[in-house]
Amino acid sequence: MRLAIVRLSNSSPTPPLQAHDQAMNKIQPRTLKGFRDFLPPAASSREWLISTAREVYRSFGFVPIDTPALEHLDILVGKGGAESDKQMYRFTDPGGREVGMRFDLTIPFARFASQHIGELGTPFKRYHSGTVWRGENTQRGRYREFMQCDFDTIGTTSLVADIETLQVIHDLILACGLDDFCVRVNNRKVLTGLFERLELVDSASAVLRALDKLDKVGPDKVAAEMVSAAGASETQAREVLSLALLEGTNGTVLEALGPLVNQSETGAAGLAELQSLLQGAAAAGLPEKRVRLDVSIARGLDYYTGTVFETILGELPGIGSICSGGRYDNLAELYTKQRLPGVGASLGVDRLLAALEELGRLDQRASCAPIFVPYFDADRRDSYLGLCAELRRAGLAVEFYPEAKKLGAQLKYADRRGFSLAVIVGVREWESGICSVKNLATGESDEVQLADLAQDLRHKTGQ
Amino acid sequence: MRLAIVRLSNSSPTPPLQAHDQAMNKIQPRTLKGFRDFLPPAASSREWLISTAREVYRSFGFVPIDTPALEHLDILVGKGGAESDKQMYRFTDPGGREVGMRFDLTIPFARFASQHIGELGTPFKRYHSGTVWRGENTQRGRYREFMQCDFDTIGTTSLVADIETLQVIHDLILACGLDDFCVRVNNRKVLTGLFERLELVDSASAVLRALDKLDKVGPDKVAAEMVSAAGASETQAREVLSLALLEGTNGTVLEALGPLVNQSETGAAGLAELQSLLQGAAAAGLPEKRVRLDVSIARGLDYYTGTVFETILGELPGIGSICSGGRYDNLAELYTKQRLPGVGASLGVDRLLAALEELGRLDQRASCAPIFVPYFDADRRDSYLGLCAELRRAGLAVEFYPEAKKLGAQLKYADRRGFSLAVIVGVREWESGICSVKNLATGESDEVQLADLAQDLRHKTGQ
Numbered sequence: 010m011r012l013a014i015v016r017l018s019n020s021s022p023t024p025p026l027q028a029h030d031q032a033m034n035k036i037q038p039r040t041l042k043g044f045r046d047f048l049p050p051a052a053s054s055r056e057w058l059i060s061t062a063r064e065v066y067r068s069f070g071f072v073p074i075d076t077p078a079l080e081h082l083d084i085l086v087g088k089g090g091a092e093s094d095k096q097m098y099r100f101t102d103p104g105g106r107e108v109g110m111r112f113d114l115t116i117p118f119a120r121f122a123s124q125h126i127g128e129l130g131t132p133f134k135r136y137h138s139g140t141v142w143r144g145e146n147t148q149r150g151r152y153r154e155f156m157q158c159d160f161d162t163i164g165t166t167s168l169v170a171d172i173e174t175l176q177v178i179h180d181l182i183l184a185c186g187l188d189d190f191c192v193r194v195n196n197r198k199v200l201t202g203l204f205e206r207l208e209l210v211d212s213a214s215a216v217l218r219a220l221d222k223l224d225k226v227g228p229d230k231v232a233a234e235m236v237s238a239a240g241a242s243e244t245q246a247r248e249v250l251s252l253a254l255l256e257g258t259n260g261t262v263l264e265a266l267g268p269l270v271n272q273s274e275t276g277a278a279g280l281a282e283l284q285s286l287l288q289g290a291a292a293a294g295l296p297e298k299r300v301r302l303d304v305s306i307a308r309g310l311d312y313y314t315g316t317v318f319e320t321i322l323g324e325l326p327g328i329g330s331i332c333s334g335g336r337y338d339n340l341a342e343l344y345t346k347q348r349l350p351g352v353g354a355s356l357g358v359d360r361l362l363a364a365l366e367e368l369g370r371l372d373q374r375a376s377c378a379p380i381f382v383p384y385f386d387a388d389r390r391d392s393y394l395g396l397c398a399e400l401r402r403a404g405l406a407v408e409f410y411p412e413a414k415k416l417g418a419q420l421k422y423a424d425r426r427g428f429s430l431a432v433i434v435g436v437r438e439w440e441s442g443i444c445s446v447k448n449l450a451t452g453e454s455d456e457v458q459l460a461d462l463a464q465d466l467r468h469k470t471g472q
Numbered sequence: 473m474r475l476a477i478v479r480l481s482n483s484s485p486t487p488p489l490q491a492h493d494q495a496m497n498k499i500q501p502r503t504l505k506g507f508r509d510f511l512p513p514a515a516s517s518r519e520w521l522i523s524t525a526r527e528v529y530r531s532f533g534f535v536p537i538d539t540p541a542l543e544h545l546d547i548l549v550g551k552g553g554a555e556s557d558k559q560m561y562r563f564t565d566p567g568g569r570e571v572g573m574r575f576d577l578t579i580p581f582a583r584f585a586s587q588h589i590g591e592l593g594t595p596f597k598r599y600h601s602g603t604v605w606r607g608e609n610t611q612r613g614r615y616r617e618f619m620q621c622d623f624d625t626i627g628t629t630s631l632v633a634d635i636e637t638l639q640v641i642h643d644l645i646l647a648c649g650l651d652d653f654c655v656r657v658n659n660r661k662v663l664t665g666l667f668e669r670l671e672l673v674d675s676a677s678a679v680l681r682a683l684d685k686l687d688k689v690g691p692d693k694v695a696a697e698m699v700s701a702a703g704a705s706e707t708q709a710r711e712v713l714s715l716a717l718l719e720g721t722n723g724t725v726l727e728a729l730g731p732l733v734n735q736s737e738t739g740a741a742g743l744a745e746l747q748s749l750l751q752g753a754a755a756a757g758l759p760e761k762r763v764r765l766d767v768s769i770a771r772g773l774d775y776y777t778g779t780v781f782e783t784i785l786g787e788l789p790g791i792g793s794i795c796s797g798g799r800y801d802n803l804a805e806l807y808t809k810q811r812l813p814g815v816g817a818s819l820g821v822d823r824l825l826a827a828l829e830e831l832g833r834l835d836q837r838a839s840c841a842p843i844f845v846p847y848f849d850a851d852r853r854d855s856y857l858g859l860c861a862e863l864r865r866a867g868l869a870v871e872f873y874p875e876a877k878k879l880g881a882q883l884k885y886a887d888r889r890g891f892s893l894a895v896i897v898g899v900r901e902w903e904s905g906i907c908s909v910k911n912l913a914t915g916e917s918d919e920v921q922l923a924d925l926a927q928d929l930r931h932k933t934g935q
Contacts, residue, residue, distance in 0.1 A: 078605070098565060144567065
């Protein structure tokens with residue numbers, strides 16, 4: 010599977026002068042702007058996060074899918090709006106086809122669902138973690154390649170799926186070791202109900218665009234934009250804001266919403282859904298402090314049609330939502346006549362990792378095998394190999410240093426890599442059958458019989 | 473993180489006629505030629521394989537890295553030979569840069585290592601699983617997008633790293649549930665030694681190219697090609713073949729090799745390395761039937777300089793090597809003056825999955841949560857939600873059907889999805905506090921107290 014690499018030099022030994030000449034021809038190793046390498050600590054953390062997420066998704070019956078990185082251009086273009094089109098990596102492939110790299114996992118899922126739903130059946134619950142590409146402006150600290158991790162339930166309009174979506178987010182963030190967070194929920198029908206009452210339906214998009222900035226610019230500027238950009242009257246703008254600014258317990262807010270939206274059939278339906286959603290979430294054991302009704306949440310413009318939500322970390326509200334989504338009427342109408350209503354969310358993998366790092370909740374030590382075995386007695390290579398293999402068969406993760414260097418140099422390496430324990434077996438130890446197990450954090454050492462070593466290490470590493 | 477999707481229709485209800493009109497404008501959902509979707513069973517199997525591989529890599533102290541899918545074109549072009557260049561997906565990005573999609577994980581690792589080795593230190597042991605792209609001819613049943621999973625130890629010339637590479641492959645294939653396989657090993661220096669003795673050094677590449685076809689075309693055609701394409705004499709060709717065709721136990725072959733290569737210094741060194749490698753592998757507990765010296769293995773042309781190996785499944789030799797690699801003198805000479813010798817291998821993820829499927833060793837049931845809870849009593853939604861949440865908190869994976877349909881339809885769904893157990897709680901059961909746990913494979917049912925349910929299910933699912 011591995012390609013032969015065409016070497017620049019021939020295979021005869023290279024004299025120093027030639028090596029210098031070659032140095033002049035080196036290609037400068039570098040990544041593209043907006044792209045990045047993951048060194049082991051970052052790659053380990055991301056692996057851990059994604060496998061944690063998978064385990065939670067699976068515990069609710071979600072199953073994985075994958076789709077190609079490249080799609081026919083007509084599948085992708087025009088689906089994410091003008092900005093996505095502009096940011097898309099697109100080209101003509103070697104076979105002359107117009108292709109694009111996926112910029113999210115939603116459009117590929119819509120295409121996938123239209124193609125395979127007959128075979129899959131409904132309801133269908135899938136998760137999908139994958140890389141997406143957007144040629145964004147990198148000045149905002151954004152990357153052009155990043156990972157998403159979506160999960161959706163399609164083929165059902167049941168609120169149970171909405172409630173489960175909240176449960177999944179809740180259990181997932183908790184499984185990441187964070188407990189101070191809040192999923193803010195709303196229902197687009199409640200906003201629609203208000204717009205109907207205020208006769209603002211035609212300017213709904215512009216009003217919502219303004220409302221989405223509430224956290225950033227505050228109520229006065231939002232009201233001003235509603236007037237200037239959406240053509241709302243001062244009174245209409247204030248009414249929208251008074252709804253968006255409702256605060257209190259979920260019960261209080263629900264009660265206050267009634268008179269504001271119940272005149273509209275859509276508004277009343279939205280309110281009933283919200284009530285039922287919150288009741289179901291409570292029944293599933295989600296504490297009220299972590300699921301809060303927030304009428305200012307709108308999430309995008311034209312896509313969501315019912316429940317919407319976003320997830321804010323109590324200790325880091327400024328980084329924005331780490332998991333957002335909502336209910337939609339029809340996932341795949343661009344590709345199929347079959348109606349596929351659903352609800353889902355997208356986990357912001359990189360954003361959550363950045364938050365965990367900032368909060369010091371990433372365990373860097375998890376990035377290597379816990380046990381280090383220095384190669385101490387040069388004549389005993391095979392004894393070390395046998396010992397390490399035995400420890401691995403006992404379920405332990407063990408790194409054996411490949412060269413019989415000085416112990417100090419090897420322990421320095423172990424320290425740099427972050428190992429917890431070193432098993433030191435030298436000439437004397439091989440003869441006596443007793444080795445020394447050194448705790449690399451504290452520097453303390455224990456003497457342990459080689460025969461009992463696996464058990465001792467399992468105990469010490471909690472494996 | 474989720475984009476608003478620009479919908480084709482407005483948000484008002486769509487009358488049937490308009491739906492028909494819309495249908496005329498649907499975009500045909502399809503994947504690109506040579507690309508494929510992964511439906512849940514295939515995606516689950518791949519996830520399982522990659523996490524199995526990671527666990528084995530980690531148990532030897534390998535750590536993960538990742539690199540971008542896109543690289544500056546000059547990093548990639550000309551590195552994998554003319555065929556790779558032709559097959560590469562390359563284009564001009566929106567910022568006017570010439571870029572290419574990675575076609576393997578070796579070149580990106582070479583670039584990565586040159587950039588970061590100062591920070592990483594040596595020896596450095598990494599694994600990397602990722603997607604690569606090659607615009608290959610799809611007629612041979614090959615895909616243009618596939619996954620690789622490489623692991624390498626760089627910065628050391630110690631044979632310990634070569635031995636460990638064999639151990640990793642061995643433990644990995646075993647962890648996949650296969651025990652009838654063989655890692656075939658050789659050392660390029662042994663072949664070089666023979667070429668020196670036969671004065672064939674200058675035609676080495678062409679001779680090896682011919683030799684690589686031994687399995688496919690047989691010794692006569694290989695000898696003919698050595699003569700016609702490599703300019704070897706009939707006698708030289710027969711001498712090379714007599715070495716390549718050596719058979720017997722590792723000990724017998726080693727012994728027979730001596731007189732053939734020991735006159736050459738390189739040949740003698742290669743033989744000593746092979747001897748030491750096999751001895752170390754035995755010390756690490758690898759059975760001889762799974763590590764066989766095979767002097768016909770050459771693996772590519774110019775890249776490998778010492779140990780080479782490939783892995784063949786006893787039950788499916790025809791699919792070719794599922795894990796191949798070897799030792800090289802210098803990983804990153806194209807990008808840096810620092811010499812980075814190393815040894816590594818690439819796991820053919822898709823090939824191994826295809827083999828496991830053909831051998832019936834993939835557990836399709838692993839693709840969903842084991843426990844299904846039908847939504848039976850429509851008035852008790854919240855009780856079901858509470859019960860399922862409780863079971864999940866007890867560590868069980870549970871899917872709750874989102875709609876209160878007829879039980880038959882729900883069990884049909886469960887059957888199709890491959891659940892093992894259904895927990896049936898209807899009106900009567902909620903009242904009596906006793907539910908029914910149905911084994912979906914056998915059709916048998918047990919009555920279980922709701923209070924004991926978690927424990928009963930843990931027992932039945934072995935969780």
